[in-house]
Amino acid sequence: MNQTTSEVQHFVIDFDSTFTKVEALDILGEISLENHPEKDKRLQLIKDVTDKGMAGEMSLRESLESRINILDAHQSHLDELVRRLSKLVSKSISRNQTFFEHNAANTFIVSNGFKEFIVPVVTQLGIRPEHVFANDFIFDDNGAIIDFNRENVLSSNGGKVKQIEQLSLKGNVHMIGDGYTDYEVRKAGAANTFYAYTENIERDSVKAHADHIAPSFDEILFHNNMSGALSYPKNRIKMLLLESVHPKALAKLKEDGFSVESYPAGLDEDELSEKIKGIRVLGIRSKTQVTAKVLDHADKLMAIGAFCIGTNQIDLEAALNKGVAVFNAPYSNTRSVVELAIAEIIMLMRGIPDKSKDMHQGKWSKTANSSYEIRGKKLGIIGYGNIGAQLSVLAENLGMNVFYYDIEERLALGNATKCNSLQELLELADVVSLHVDGRPENKNIFRKEHFEMMKDGAVFLNLARGPVVDIPALKEAVSSGKVRGTGVDVFPEEPKSNNDPFNSELIGLPNTILTPHIGGSTQEAQENIGDFVPGKIMDYINTGNTALSVNFPNLTLPPLENAHRLIHIHENKPGVLAEINNVLAAHEANIVGQYLKTNESIGYVITDIDKEYGKDLAKALKKIEHTIKFRVLY
Incomplete structure (x- = not known):
């Protein structure tokens, strides 16, 4: 069925600190100034100018002029710049390559950066070169970068607005970026929605003007009911860490895209029963008691991480009956x-x-x-x-x-x-x-x-x-x-x-x-635990692996490519697996891999199916008798 004009979704994406994790000219400076006697001073100047430009405190043209004068760059530096930038594509952008390939007709890069390095990077993920709009370098006869094309509309303030207006896009236009110039597109009416992209950098002055804050590209797709690499954005998975869990754990979980709140002390049963509502992962040490009452209030809980050896502070049977996997650190603090x-x-x-x-x-x-x-x-x-x-x-x-x-x-x-x-x-x-x-x-x-x-x-x-x-x-x-x-x-x-x-x-x-x-x-033990337990939690959330879980059947899964992964947790009753497969067959879902492990209480079934399947399949699987929890990973 063809989409009507109003249904068409256009995605206009900034390049620096959005499509990639970094500001490209900062990286170019690291390359061009590598042996320069004023390297550190000049790199800091470039960063300062960039920040002022992104925050709207300096005109775009002033920003470009200043940075090119400081860079002392050459055409020969660009190949190395492209090589480095290709490795610094934002995580959520990179994992959604299939989306960009399938939606190439409606995806655009509009940047105040430069085509010479942007085109080679974005085309690797399926962006069409003719859909890249950016500035142009001017080189002298020896290949030195001496200026930029001042006739290019993107070289002056308001350039993004003018460029997008010239595209005359019909439908909903979503502007995605981290800078003030990206917000200007929405302000001028050239875009229907402005997403403040915060995966790599957060600017309060930009977030304040956003229609929606997007910690990842997955969030943008989810917000628009579009299929992406993840069925549910990680930034919507709320985690609560209690009792001063090591900062390494906090950093590791945040880096993977999760929303994490930390609290220095333990909570009593009533406090935790209230606090745990909406939490999908709970991290504790030895003082916090996770009782059956607490688990009854845990409406979204998927996993508990015990950042210690013991788990007697957790009602493991109640967690199991709720379909909550528990992980600990059995070896990390032994020494x-x-x-x-x-x-x-x-x-x-x-x-x-x-x-x-x-x-x-x-x-x-x-x-x-x-x-x-x-x-x-x-x-x-x-x-x-x-x-x-x-x-x-x-x-x-x-x-x-x-x-x-x-x-x-x-x-x-x-x-x-x-x-x-x-x-x-x-x-x-x-x-x-x-x-x-x-x-x-x-x-x-x-x-x-x-x-x-x-x-x-x-x-x-x-x-x-x-x-x-x-x-x-x-x-x-x-x-x-x-x-x-x-x-x-x-x-x-x-x-x-x-x-x-x-x-x-x-x-x-x-x-x-x-x-x-x-x-x-000890610092060593807490750092080890802060590394080990988040690793097990992330593995479970991201892939379904339950290896070394304290209460769940232990299942180690192979990598998944070009398929959906369905996780079904149910009471260990005869006939449930057969019913799962009957539902899959009724919805013409082709199974490419299936894995089952049980213990005395629950069954844990992982099913990998081809990408194409009806959206009512998930509803049918949830309705199977004895189901405890069901989720789609991809």
Whole structure:
């Protein structure tokens, strides 16, 4: 069916900082001034002039004249400029190449830049060269760039308006750009809509005049109900990060195009129940409790990222039943926790906490009494997972004899010895270190009877989970001297933020190290977590991969090309996959790949189909009985 004139959509796109991530003349300056003695000074001048021009503080012609005089550029520099710009095409522009190829008749580049470098870049994505309108360089006989064509309408103020008026486009004209000259097109009535394009740079003075702010080209297509590379723009996917998640995570998620809000502290159940409405991804650390009540209020939630090792603060079953995938960082802070354990073992075996306290009170307590090396001592590790195993290796390298106990079968590393019972380990260990998870059945697994089994004068560490130790029993063991010293990093009740008070029965005990849940709080660990967890979340949101998910069936998917990817999450009931395929067949959708993984609660089906399919297909798939969630990725 042919479109009427009023239905035709024309897209007029700026080049600098819109089609590409950068200002082309800035890059040309880096090339032309590479060996110039005033390189840094001149590059800053170019940037300043560019910013003033984009903000409307300097006339276009003044801006062009100033930059060309500063550049000292040559025709021979242009090939390298094109090569660099081709690698700096905006992400969302690049991933929508198919759109530009299919809509070449209605897509235009109108720029105050220069054709000599714009045409070679944009034509690679399907833009027609005759649809590129820009300035022209003037070269001298030696190829030096000495001026610009002053007869070109785009070389003067208001040039974009005049150029677009000359095109006489019939239909809806959408002006897309990041500068004041782009807004002028809409102001003059030469465009129906002005999109302030903010993927690469945000100018408040430009955003203030926009009909719509577009953090990506996907947003523009979505706003116009047009098909693009993504079924749903990433900038509309809201993410909430709590508890001062590392800035690297925030930067990584924003760079990928998501809308991210960060908050320095944890939230209680009622606060989070309110805050989570409309949020699609939640990022937390150890303090925030994601309960069934919170999840009942999570109307849009797709994934939770635990920026730590443990996930006992999340109701995993409730998340699973809601179709919410949970990811954590099982390895990222292992080394940091182990180093703290080693440090505390040494400090406690030497009685350093009490000696340090004496020194601060002006007491000189030099003595070797109750002070021991760790070499040759027996370390008992309860829980031989990632942290316990690495502690085993480091402790052995320091000369300790390592013993471990775990309810699961674990392979011994180095010369570590497996104990057949917890009692066996407790009766021989000089140092006992807990490294178990926080599952509900582990609450108070270490009680009074376990302290009684320990050797007299042994050291006890809990850097695992607060609820796993009976605190009154630990206090009694330390106070009586049964335990010579203890190091505790985790507590049954912990403050939500640094502004809240800390209370514990362990405060003031002799030879006791209390730390505020900082086992994994090193710059290295937090940076690793800030890199790892967003990577898993982005992989799930962008491709559907669930590898290393804590609660979802783990599925690793191949790359997708020239197809739509459909994700169907449903209760694990017989016949659902057959019903999915019946719906696909009824809508004549050709399957190019299908992947299924289940666990005891849910089924996770990924179906890749040919690009062409009826829009009512998604509605039909959502209506299948036992469906929990459905989404289209591409």
